[in-house]
Amino acid sequence: MKYRQIAVTGALLGLLCVPAHAEARDISRDTLPAHDGWASEGEGTxxxxxxxxxxxxxxTDRSELVRALDGGSATPKIIRIAGTIDANTDDDGDHLDCADYATDGYSTRKYLAAYDPRTWGSAKPSGPQEEARQASAAQQAERIELTVGSNTTLVGLGDSAVLKGASLQLRGANDVIVRNLELRDAYDCFPVWQPNTGGLGDWKTAYDNIWLRGATHVWIDHVTLSDKGHPDEKEPTCFGRNYLRHDGLLDITNASDLVTVSWSRFADHDKAILIGNGDTATGDRGKLRVTLHHNEFESVVQRAPRVRFGQVHLYNNRYVVPADAHDYRYSIGVSTESAVFAENNAFTTPGHVEAADLVKSWNGTALHQSGTLFNGYPVDLLAIHNAYNSGSERDLTADVGWTPTLHTKIDSAATADREVARGAGAGRIP
Known part of the structure; x- marks a missing residue:
């Protein structure tokens, strides 16, 4: 009788309880749904x-990943990342740090001594230490720049797949999917001093977490990108400037086209997304068509995104500026010949960040905006920008010359704000 009672209880538990480790859905052969942004144009992605x-x-490690990528070949391939892969490792899987890459007598101390503006002046660095820096940088680039070829899906397994220290390079690739993956800390061991940048000089770094150059039909979905591990704010000040170690989180340049970035999280970084990298890059005209929807930008200083030339649809995104963010600059950058169509985006900021701070224009003149929420209240970003710009910026017009037709359901900014907070980023694909 006692055995029968235990058996009945077990049967009831089987009916009422869900197994603790139910098998996750295989997403590795998923394709971009129809009408989901610019990357769904034509034959889709x-x-x-x-x-x-x-x-x-x-x-599960860098060597296996490199073999699977096959030098960026166009052979259709699915690469599933399990666990954490560190790009800064040798062929035996041992971790490499900056000292391991340094060669030809390079050292940070010697570099700083050689090009101190008080003695070197404003000339571009040259000579033994700059040559040693370049040689050292080349050794690091060989390890951490990973080329992703056409017809590739790169996807994280489970809810904790991480690729750290790497810069994914999509050069001329067509038809690429990157999903469910955390990409963190594309750390540059050898930044270069540029004396004439910004008037006072600045440090320039080499690596973006993901860089699209001449790439087409790319879908980036449910990824998390950040500097986690080595935030720039903790780096020292050298020559009066923050000794930067990171460049962008995602750069879309060199006539890349038909890109959808969805349900992703950009966090704890200076420059998040650059679309179009130069005012004179006229070959970008008619390209750089990008959709950004249901993404979260948290603790991002600028470029969320900054756009040149492209037709960019920006809808249902969530922007969060923390209370201690005293270096915040702007979110939406309108630059040369850009045409940004922004709908139903939500911004949450502390008191020292005003609605007029959210948009910055350079040579750009076109921004359509509607349905924007600022700290829970509706605002017209276009009208505010034109009323309160500094005088160095041009007034903007709502006529961007196009209307998006490729998009999923556009929710209110308030609804999107809640849903993105719950669902954006790696490990959150339903």
Missing amino acids: TGGAAADDAHVYTV
């Missing part, structure tokens, strides 16, 4: 969904 079984890889 399918990544490596057509890969045969021989070209489906599960990788």
Whole structure:
């Protein structure tokens, strides 16, 4: 009788309880849904969904990842990242730090002594220490720049897949999907001093977490990008400027086109997203068509995004500026010949950040905006910008010359704010 009672209880538990470790849905062959942003144009974006079984890889370290990427080949492939992969490792899997890359007598101390503006002046660095810096930088780049070729899906397994220290390079690639992956800390060991940048000089770094150059049909979804591990704010001040170690989180340049970035999280960083990298890059005209929707920008100083030339649809995104963010500059940057169509985005900021701070214009003149919430209240970013710009910025017009047709359901800014807070970033694909 006692055995029968235990058996009945077990049966009831099986009916009422869900297993603690239910098997996750396989998302590695997912393709971009129809009408989901610019990357759905034409034949859409399918990544490596057509890969045969021989070209489906599960990788757990840098060496396996490099072999699977196959030098950026166009063979359809699915690469599933399990656990944490550190790009700063040698072929045996041992961690490499900046001292391991340094060569030809380079040292930070010697570099700073050689190019101190008080003695070197304002000339571009040259000579033994700059040459040693370049050689050292080349050694690091060989390890951490990972080329992603056409017809590739790169996806994280489970809810904790991490690629740290790497810079994913999409050069001329077509049809690429990157999903469910945390990319953190693309750390530059050897930043270069540029004496004439910004009038006072500045440090320039080399690596973006993801860099699209001439890439087309790219879907980036449910990724988390940050400087986690080595935030720039904790780096020292050298030559009166923050000794930067990171560049952008995501750069879309060199006539890249038809890109959708969705349900992703950009956090704890200075320059988040650059679309178009130069005012004179006229070859970008007609390209740089990008959709950004349901993304979260938290503790981001600027470029969320900054746009040149492109037709960019920006909807249902969530912006959070923390109370202690005294270096905040702007969120939406309107630059040369850009045409930004912004709908139903939500901004939450502390008292020292005003609605007039959210948009900055350079040579750009076109911004459509509607449905914007600022600290819970509706605002017209266009009218505020034109009323309160500093005088050095041009007035903006709402006529951007196009109307988006490729998009998913556009919710109110308030609804999107809640949903993005719950659902954006790696490990949160429903």
